[in-house]
Amino acid sequence: AQKITQTQPGMFVQEKEAVTLDCTYDTSDQSYGLFWYKQPSSGEMIFLIYQGSYDEQNATEGRYSLNFQKARKSANLVISASQLGDSAMYFCAMREAYSGGYQKVTFGIGTKLQVIP
Amino acid sequence: KAGVTQTPRYLIKTRGQQVTLSCSPISGHRSVSWYQQTPGQGLQFLFEYFSETQRNKGNFPGRFSGRQFSNSRSEMNVSTLELGDSALYLCASKDRESLNEKLFFGSGTQLSVL
Numbered sequence: 236a237q238k239i240t241q242t243q244p245g246m247f248v249q250e251k252e253a254v255t256l257d258c259t260y261d262t263s264d265q266s267y268g269l270f271w272y273k274q275p276s277s278g279e280m281i282f283l284i285y286q287g288s289y290d291e292q293n294a295t296e297g298r299y300s301l302n303f304q305k306a307r308k309s310a311n312l313v314i315s316a317s318q319l320g321d322s323a324m325y326f327c328a329m330r331e332a333y334s335g336g337y338q339k340v341t342f343g344i345g346t347k348l349q350v351i352p
Numbered sequence: 353k354a355g356v357t358q359t360p361r362y363l364i365k366t367r368g369q370q371v372t373l374s375c376s377p378i379s380g381h382r383s384v385s386w387y388q389q390t391p392g393q394g395l396q397f398l399f400e401y402f403s404e405t406q407r408n409k410g411n412f413p414g415r416f417s418g419r420q421f422s423n424s425r426s427e428m429n430v431s432t433l434e435l436g437d438s439a440l441y442l443c444a445s446k447d448r449e450s451l452n453e454k455l456f457f458g459s460g461t462q463l464s465v466l
Binding site: 239268270272277278280282326328337338342344 | 385
C-alpha cells in the first residue's frame, strides 16, 4: 500500500481564490510528522508546513494551512488567496520513526498546481 | 548560511557509463539524504548518511552507492547507467533528529542517460 497518496495529478485555481490539495497517508505508528513541500520549476524543494500527529490544532503558516483529520488519515493543504507564484508541484510527505531510533521520510507523487490570472 | 549545494546541475551520460554527483549540506548539518525524482513516481528515497555512516537505504540496486566525508559533504555514484536512471537527483540535509525537523533541499542534479 502507498504510504502517501495524492490523487490530484493537476489542479487549476483562479488567482486570489483558495485551493485544497489532498493527501492521505497510511501508518500504524502513533507518532509521526506530516509535511508539505513546494517545488517550483527551478527544482528546489521548499518546506511549507508541518503537522505533528499529536498536535490537536491544525497547523498554519501564513497563507498555508493544513487540514489534519487524524481518524481519516488525511492531511490536506489549503492555500488561501492564491498567487501566480504558487504555481508549482506540491508534495505531501510523512516522517516515521523506525527501529534504531532513526526516521524515514516518504513522499507522495505530487500535485501540479497552476494559478490562472 | 549557504543552502544545500549540488553539483553539477546537469549531466548527460550514455548507457554503461558511471556518474558521481556531489552534495554539500548546510553548514552544521550532519545528515544527508538522497532522493530520485521521476515524473509520476514522486521522490524515491535512495539512502541517508549521518556522520559518515549509511543509516538507511531505499530499494535501489547495488549500482547506486554513496558516501559521506568527514566535512558532511556527500557523493552519490551510479555505475553502469541505464536509460531508466534518467531523473532529477535531489539531496537534502537536516539539523536534528526530531520528527518535526524539516529537510533542506538542494536544486538537484538533472541526469539524462542516452
